[in-house]
Amino acid sequence: MSLDTISKIDNSQPYNIEEWKRGYHSQPNEYSYQIEEIEGEIPVELSGTLFRNGPGLLDIGDSPIHHPFDGDGMISALIFKNGKAYYRNRFVQTEAYIKEREAGKILYRGVFGTKKPGGWLNNIFDLKLKNIANTSVIYWGGKLLALWEAAEPYRLDPQTLETIGIEYLDGTLETGDAFAAHPWIDPSCELDDGAPCMVNFRVEPGLSSKITLFEFAPDGKLLRSHSHSVPGFSFIHDFIITPHYAIFFQNPVNFNPLPFLLGMRGAGECVEFQPNKPTKIILIPRNPDNKQVKTFSVESGFVFHHANAFEKDNSICVDSITYQTLPQVQPNSNYKEVDFDSLDPGQLWRFTLNLDDGTVDRQMLESRCCEFPTHNPNQVGREYRYLYIGAAANNDGRNAPLQAILKLDLETGERQLHSFAPSGYTSEPIFVPKPNADTEDAGWVLTLVYDGSKHRSTLAILDGENLAGDAIALLHLKHHVPYGLHGSWCDRVFI
Numbered sequence: 001m002s003l004d005t006i007s008k009i010d011n012s013q014p015y016n017i018e019e020w021k022r023g024y025h026s027q028p029n030e031y032s033y034q035i036e037e038i039e040g041e042i043p044v045e046l047s048g049t050l051f052r053n054g055p056g057l058l059d060i061g062d063s064p065i066h067h068p069f070d071g072d073g074m075i076s077a078l079i080f081k082n083g084k085a086y087y088r089n090r091f092v093q094t095e096a097y098i099k100e101r102e103a104g105k106i107l108y109r110g111v112f113g114t115k116k117p118g119g120w121l122n123n124i125f126d127l128k129l130k131n132i133a134n135t136s137v138i139y140w141g142g143k144l145l146a147l148w149e150a151a152e153p154y155r156l157d158p159q160t161l162e163t164i165g166i167e168y169l170d171g172t173l174e175t176g177d178a179f180a181a182h183p184w185i186d187p188s189c190e191l192d193d194g195a196p197c198m199v200n201f202r203v204e205p206g207l208s209s210k211i212t213l214f215e216f217a218p219d220g221k222l223l224r225s226h227s228h229s230v231p232g233f234s235f236i237h238d239f240i241i242t243p244h245y246a247i248f249f250q251n252p253v254n255f256n257p258l259p260f261l262l263g264m265r266g267a268g269e270c271v272e273f274q275p276n277k278p279t280k281i282i283l284i285p286r287n288p289d290n291k292q293v294k295t296f297s298v299e300s301g302f303v304f305h306h307a308n309a310f311e312k313d314n315s316i317c318v319d320s321i322t323y324q325t326l327p328q329v330q331p332n333s334n335y336k337e338v339d340f341d342s343l344d345p346g347q348l349w350r351f352t353l354n355l356d357d358g359t360v361d362r363q364m365l366e367s368r369c370c371e372f373p374t375h376n377p378n379q380v381g382r383e384y385r386y387l388y389i390g391a392a393a394n395n396d397g398r399n400a401p402l403q404a405i406l407k408l409d410l411e412t413g414e415r416q417l418h419s420f421a422p423s424g425y426t427s428e429p430i431f432v433p434k435p436n437a438d439t440e441d442a443g444w445v446l447t448l449v450y451d452g453s454k455h456r457s458t459l460a461i462l463d464g465e466n467l468a469g470d471a472i473a474l475l476h477l478k479h480h481v482p483y484g485l486h487g488s489w490c491d492r493v494f495i
């Protein structure tokens with residue numbers, strides 16, 4: 001992958017499946033170095049730290065884990081200062097990570113099917129959760145937090161990435177409390193005289209499910225928290241905010257805990273998509289004095305991630321990546337042997353909720369297979385024009401690995417694609433606005449790209465205004481970073 005080969009798209013299958021699989025090799029090593037192999041130039045004004053999280057270990061001892069979502073969290077930091085860049089990575093030293101490392105074998109069941117050796121008899125009624133802290137990472141209130149939705153965050157030193165320990169957020173959380181891995185930063189909160197705040201949630205699923213909303217001030221102090229009960233089991237990974245609402249999609253799923261209790265399946269493998277039931281959309285007012293929770297129904301579909309939402313007249317628009325169906329993770333399947341063509345693609349839809357009559361219109365905005373949406377952070381919860389998203393190299397509506405970043409102009413419908421096919425595999429893009437930018441797309445789009453032909457990763461800096469043009473810079477790491485999940489940008493330079 002070089003500046004000469006980017007943006008060239010092959011219309012046949014644009015990837016090599018054996019190369020793609022190598023992106024799931026473990027990265028057991030921890031590094032700290034200045035990045036020296038650079039094509040192009042790092043903008044001097046790009047100053048701060050990109051934090052990424054994702055599974056770093058895909059096997060423990062001699063045993064592969066059953067699903068990447070069960071892999072131990074590894075934090076990467078890419079630090080930018082004065083046109084130079086540095087890379088550092090460390091595993092989150094969770095209690096389970098330390099114990100399994102000492103033992104050299106799997107000691108815990110994973111939510112997505114990883115079992116202890118010895119068959120179901122050795123796993124039956126073991127309901128201990130392994131907090132793997134592998135889903136996202138954010139710096140807020142002076143603390144760097146590694147997030148995993150089913151347990152408390154872990155706090156790390158932002159400079160060294162050393163693990164400090166489980167974080168209870170000044171008593172907001174108690175032992176074992178869940179805390180979602182998808183916080184949003186409201187850039188200007190009405191309830192706080194325009195100050196920014198971090199909004200996140202916890203869901204406690206059951207026959208009815210309890211959703212708790214949290215809002216934190218820039219100094220980390222809890223501003224507001226309130227809980228609401230909604231009927232039915234909930235599998236809610238992400239949510240989205242507007243100035244007045246927190247919005248949750250309650251996917252139509254069933255949960256049968258028996259195979260989990262019997263040690264035959266992970267809890268995540270017991271979630272079953274219900275194609276004949278509607279998706280429920282739940283609006284919770286962010287102001288705790290307003291208890292008027294509203295629920296909408298829309299045709300069945302499965303949503304992991306939302307791009308953005310905004311209020312317009314008396315309606316709310318929610319842009320989300322939607323799958324027609326969600327296949328169940330099977331106990332005997334191998335995630336590396338995925339048949340992409342047998343899976344529905346993620347596609348971008350706009351849901352327009354009419355607050356007057358309670359109806360929902362939905363409209364597909366992008367049929368190309370896509371995931372991991374992002375946009376200018378100043379537009380969170382506001383009407384926005386530009387969306388950036390990981391995308392398949394081909395525009396044939398089929399499921400495929402993400403090999404490109406797509407920019408969508410929601411006003412004109414214009415699309416720009418920056419492809420890394422055939423050997424490059426992209427991750428969640430992060431948009432960093434330029435200092436004193438006067439347009440929404442004036443900024444840099446950062447994405448880690450795995451190069452399957454070289455088994456190395458590259459941090460690409462793309463031009464937010466001219467995404468399809470040459471990359472501004474390609475920073476080649478000395479090694480690979482396994483396919484990751486989420487991350488965030490912080491304006492502070494943690495060298």
Ligand SMILES: [Fe+2]
Pocket residue numbers: 182237238304305486
């Ligand atoms: Fe996510």
